[in-house]
Amino acid sequence: MTGQVRTVDGRVAGRRGQATRQKLLDCLSEMLSSSPYRDVKVIDVARKAGTSPATFYQYFPDVEGAVLEIAEQMATEGAGLTELLEGRSWVGKAGWQTAQELVDGFLEFWKKNDAILRVVDLGAAEGDKRFYKLRMKILNSVNNSLVDTVTELQSKGRVDKDVNPAAVAGSLVAMLAAVASHQKGFQTWGVKQAELKPNLALLVHLGITGRKPTK
Amino acid sequence: MTGQVRTVDGRVAGRRGQATRQKLLDCLSEMLSSSPYRDVKVIDVARKAGTSPATFYQYFPDVEGAVLEIAEQMATEGAGLTELLEGRSWVGKAGWQTAQELVDGFLEFWKKNDAILRVVDLGAAEGDKRFYKLRMKILNSVNNSLVDTVTELQSKGRVDKDVNPAAVAGSLVAMLAAVASHQKGFQTWGVKQAELKPNLALLVHLGITGRKPTK
DNA sequence: CGGTAAGCTGACGGCATGACAGGACAAGTG
DNA sequence: CACTTGTCCTGTCATGCCGTCAGCTTACCG
Numbered sequence: 397m398t399g400q401v402r403t404v405d406g407r408v409a410g411r412r413g414q415a416t417r418q419k420l421l422d423c424l425s426e427m428l429s430s431s432p433y434r435d436v437k438v439i440d441v442a443r444k445a446g447t448s449p450a451t452f453y454q455y456f457p458d459v460e461g462a463v464l465e466i467a468e469q470m471a472t473e474g475a476g477l478t479e480l481l482e483g484r485s486w487v488g489k490a491g492w493q494t495a496q497e498l499v500d501g502f503l504e505f506w507k508k509n510d511a512i513l514r515v516v517d518l519g520a521a522e523g524d525k526r527f528y529k530l531r532m533k534i535l536n537s538v539n540n541s542l543v544d545t546v547t548e549l550q551s552k553g554r555v556d557k558d559v560n561p562a563a564v565a566g567s568l569v570a571m572l573a574a575v576a577s578h579q580k581g582f583q584t585w586g587v588k589q590a591e592l593k594p595n596l597a598l599l600v601h602l603g604i605t606g607r608k609p610t611k
Numbered sequence: 612m613t614g615q616v617r618t619v620d621g622r623v624a625g626r627r628g629q630a631t632r633q634k635l636l637d638c639l640s641e642m643l644s645s646s647p648y649r650d651v652k653v654i655d656v657a658r659k660a661g662t663s664p665a666t667f668y669q670y671f672p673d674v675e676g677a678v679l680e681i682a683e684q685m686a687t688e689g690a691g692l693t694e695l696l697e698g699r700s701w702v703g704k705a706g707w708q709t710a711q712e713l714v715d716g717f718l719e720f721w722k723k724n725d726a727i728l729r730v731v732d733l734g735a736a737e738g739d740k741r742f743y744k745l746r747m748k749i750l751n752s753v754n755n756s757l758v759d760t761v762t763e764l765q766s767k768g769r770v771d772k773d774v775n776p777a778a779v780a781g782s783l784v785a786m787l788a789a790v791a792s793h794q795k796g797f798q799t800w801g802v803k804q805a806e807l808k809p810n811l812a813l814l815v816h817l818g819i820t821g822r823k824p825t826k
Numbered sequence: 827c828g829g830t831a832a833g834c835t836g837a838c839g840g841c842a843t844g845a846c847a848g849g850a851c852a853a854g855t856g
Numbered sequence: 857c858a859c860t861t862g863t864c865c866t867g868t869c870a871t872g873c874c875g876t877c878a879g880c881t882t883a884c885c886g
Contacts, residue, residue, distance in 0.1 A: 403864090410863055412852085432737050434649050434675075439842060448866050453844060460649075514736045521729045521792045522647050528796050539800075556823070563802045563810035570793060571786035577736045578785060581743050585754075587778045595778035602817045608771070618832090625832060627883080654873060663835050668875060833882070841874080851864075856857105 403454050417455045419445045421469075424462050428511040433518070460519075467516050467530050470509050474534045477505060481541035486549070486601075492609035495597040499572065502538065503593070506576030514577060539569050546604055555606050568603045572596065618669050632670045634660045636684075639677050643726040648733070675734075682731050682745050685724050689749045692720060696756035701764065701816075707824035710812040714787065717753065718808070721791030729792060754784050760819055770821050783818045787811065 400408045401417065423444040427436050436459060442449045456462040480501040484494040506513060516534075519527025542565035549555040575582070575596060582592055601609040616624040616632065624632060638659040642651050651674060657664045671677040695716040699709040721728060731749075734742025757780035764770040790797070790811060797807055816824040 407863070410852090413864060416864080432739070433733065437842065438844090449843075450845085450866055450868095451864085454865080458844090510736075514733060517736075518648065518729060518733050520796060521725075521732075523795060524647070528793075528799075531793075531796065532800070558809075559813065560802065560806045560810050562800060563797070563807050564814065566797055566800055566802060567786055567790050567807075567811055567814055570789035571782055574785040574789035575782050578743075578746075580738060581735060581746065582778070582781055584743070585747070585777060585781055587775065587781060591775045592778050592782075594773075595775050596782055598774065599779065599782055599814075599818050602821070603814050606817070606823060608821060622832060625883080628833060631833080652873065653875085664874075665835055665876080666833080669833080673875090827886100829885090831882105831884085833880100835878105835880080837878095838876085839874105841872105843870100843872080845869085847868095849864105849866085853861085853863100855860075
């Protein structure tokens with residue numbers, strides 16, 4: 397499928413090699429959660445993994461390269477977000493539930509992977525194509541579903557003609573991502589998690605359907 | 612007022628000192644726009660400013676400290692965003708215009724300062740209090756106005772009781788910020804700038820008033 | 827002019843980076 | 857069992873950035 401795992405100098409990695417490689421990724425992941433991206437050093441990751449910097453460089457060109465690897469793993473995992481929308485209705489009470497579940501699932505996913513997602517977001521914002529392709533890959537599952545929904549509602553005349561489905565969907569997804577990564581910020585702003593979710597769901601519902609939900 | 616500008620070792624900075632200090636800040640700012648945050652080195656900034664690394668450390672504890680300084684300057688400047696909302700109406704055609712101008716001004720501001728804002732966002736997401744206080748300071752002007760608006764509309768019964776003004780306003784502001792910093796991403800997604808703005812304005816209007824705008 | 831404080835830098839120990847060659851180890855072969 | 861092969865890891869090294877200090881230069885003021 398994805399081709400064999402290879403070291404930087406072209407050797408194919410065996411069982412043991414893959415294990416240390418994965419261990420390095422895990423330790424890097426942990427490191428990213430506990431200290432600022434800028435301060436994550438190869439030597440620390442290696443130490444934490446009980447190995448040497450040289451070993452790290454055998455598997456990854458640099459920290460960035462390793463982060464891309466982790467993010468890639470997460471991206472395939474994140475394709476599961478599609479389930480949140482597949483075959484769901486946006487009408488009546490069911491619509492309100494769809495919105496709620498989308499928000500819930502999305503925030504959950506983001507919370508679980510916040511450290512890597514922060515870095516991906518940064519890389520994307522800085523204009524690094526690899527990172528924002530990755531970001532798209534993660535968000536596309538949700539985004540595409542939303543685009544389809546809006547387009548469909550539009551063809552039925554339930555959404556105004558001059559709405560651009562891609563723009564609306566993209567903006568809503570960006571909102572979810574942003575709120576998710578600044579959840580702590582909201583708390584100091586005097587907004588509790590439990591209160592945040594229904595309000596987000598409301599905004600999503602309004603944006604997609606153009607109407608208030610019936611609860 | 613803000614107290615005199617001081618060097619790290621406590622001396623007060625004179626005219627010349629403040630000039631080099633500012634030059635270092637400018638060069639850092641430029642550097643941040645052209646290369647990834649992680650790769651910005653003190654030595655490069657110093658070289659670009661035609662001075663030595665030692666000089667840099669005379670004025671700032673580290674790169675982060677200097678970034679905070681730049682961000683602080685930008686934050687006071689960003690207080691001007693309040694104008695976008697002060698005394699504006701959210702009713703009828705005027706409401707639609709308010710939403711449009713808010714989006715416009717916000718995106719403009721973000722575009723102008725994207726490099727520093729990226730870093731502030733990262734710092735805030737990583738949980739650094741200094742950074743997210745700063746982020747709040749920047750966003751508060753807009754956010755507070757929006758909270759007030761929603762609260763007012765709510766007291767008039769034009770917005771549902773169970774809406775949390777702070778949550779809605781915060782989410783919309785987060786959306787604007789996120790979309791602004793990923794504008795390029797939208798372009799590759801097939802959405803043009805010009806199309807993006809009205810759709811954002813629509814979402815803002817819907818979120819604040821609960822109704823579609825009358826155009 | 828001389829004193830004082832501001833302003834700048836060369837130089838240095840310390841640490842991270844990234845490359846390499848060589849040693850340890852597991853697995854297969856005769 | 858000795859031998860071979862290929863994977864896997866690390867010691868070591870040159871290079872370059874970090875962050876600090878002592879000391880030199882420059883500006884200001886009486």
